[in-house]
Amino acid sequence: MRNTTPIHVSSEIGRLKKVMLHRPGKEIDNLMPDYLERLLFDDIPFLEEAQREHDQFAQALRDEGVEVLYLEDLAAESLTTPEIRQQFIEEYIAEAHIRSQAIQDAIRQFLLAIPDNRQLVDKTMAGIQKVELPDIPLEKKGLTDFVESHYPFAVDPMPNLYFTRDPFATLGRGVSLNRMYADTRNRETLYGKYIFTHHPIYGQGVPLVYSREEGTRIEGGDILVLSEELLAIGISQRTDAASIEKLLQNCHQEGLGFKTVIAFEIANNRKFMHLDTVFTMVDRDKFTIHPEIEQDLRLYTLAIEAGELSIIEEDCDLATLLARHLNLPQVDLIRCGGDNRVAAGREQWNDGSNTLTISPGVVVVYNRNTITNAILESRGLRLIKIGGSELVRGRGGPRCMSMPLEREPLS
Structure with a gap:
């Protein structure tokens, strides 16, 4: 039976129907060299060109039949009364x-x-x-x-907002309203709080399975919905191991259907800040991966059985584990940059592994990652290539810049 909430995300690859973006705005022009580290940036994008690239991204999604919504519009539509507007202003000031x-x-x-x-x-x-x-x-x-x-x-400005993937995450019919790694980004979750509490559509009956008030951090770039029952979550610079246990237990209590998490323990550094910077799903049996994480990757399986949480450290390789949990004979791990270490490092830095799947085998990528893109095409994928010379300066790709609100179930 179709659920009655406006959120429907039961995979990474089901046909995308609705997505939330944020068009880069004046917050980018408020970046300045002396305070880049404070605001989690390495460089200053040229706003006019970044907006042009982002508009191209949004239009590419529309051309594929995706309805594009904007964070700034949803947040504004959530301030439905003078009292709610006043409360928003007071919370914004308090959190600054x-x-x-x-x-x-x-x-x-x-x-x-x-x-x-x-x-x-x-x-x-x-x-x-x-x-x-x-x-x-x-x-x-x-x-x-x-x-x-x-x-x-x-x-302070919020220049990271165009990476809408991180402040909250959609899972099944619910939402994880995240506790972010840094104060400068935790303020971003205030918009999600008002959207999922007061918006005329998205504030109606959406289960919240994580709170921005929690004591341990988690970010949406670390959360991948692999199937109706399976999540992949990174233990990373931005997500604590304890948060993964809380999230799975909360999903179980809300009846969202997720029974298992594959937890990836990846390096704790900015280069691999989220799982989706090194691993994304692009087809039913195909994934992008950055080869630098494979050798030292530690994998854990968390499961809810008879209401109890169990945790196992796996001793098999990632491909075997994924195939087992997805009931497939095998999966194809497609390496960013192929077998060339220099190409892999350069293209991963430019988000060659960070893709947004529109439907099985149809994938949005940055056009600049030519080696990885050629490999993906050789595996039979259809690529939608967008410009990203300015957008990538914020260290994020197509998946980072998008928050699915509705995907069709996989048949």
Whole structure:
């Protein structure tokens, strides 16, 4: 029987029907070299070109029959009453870690004066420079105002928002509202909180199987839905092992149908920040993989049996384990860059392993990863190639930039 919630995601590869994106905005123009590390960036994309590339990505999805929704629109549509709008502003200010009471008051008045909900959401995403606020009278300044006078922002921008995969994850008919690795990204989950609580469509009856208030972190780039019963989750720089146990148990309690998790223990570093930077599913029996993770990869199987959690450290290789759990005779692990170490390293850095599957064997990739793309095509896959010279500067690919809201079940 078809479930009644607006979320339907029971695989990585079922035909994609609805997806959520975020078009890069003024938050990118608020990046500056001195504070890139603070905001989890390595470089500064050229916004106009990044928007052009992102628009090409969105149009490529529409050309395949996918309905594209935008995070900024859904968030604005969730502020359905003046009271909810006020609450959103107060939470936004509280989570910005502003130590100056005078600046808090100035920001509150600044945001309340924005008449349109979409403009309000855009501004909260872009961040607020101190020069946008009225000057604080000398007698109202505290010591914090003097000490932090050199820092240009009253509220930091959220430049990572175009990677919509991470703040929450769709699983079956439910959502994991994630606890993020860094404060700068944990603020992004506030939009998901309001969407899945107050939105006229997406705030209606969607089970939440993880909370942004949890004490251990998890991010959507580490969560892959391999089948109606099977998840793959990375233990990575951004996701704690303990979070995986919580998520599986919560899915079981909500009756989402997921019985098993294959946990991948990958290197704890920025190069492999999420599982989907080194591993994605592209067809019923085909996966991309970055060869650098294979040798030292540790795999665990977590399962719920008779209401009890069991954990096994596996001693077989990944291909064997995947074939077993997917009831396949074998699977094909397609290596990013092939057998060339230099090509593999370069193209993985440019998200050659990070693909978005539209339907079995139809995959969105960056056009710049020519070696990996040629290998994928040689395996019979149809590639939808998009530009990404500016988008990739944020260290993310097509899967990172997309959050499926509805996929057709696999037959």
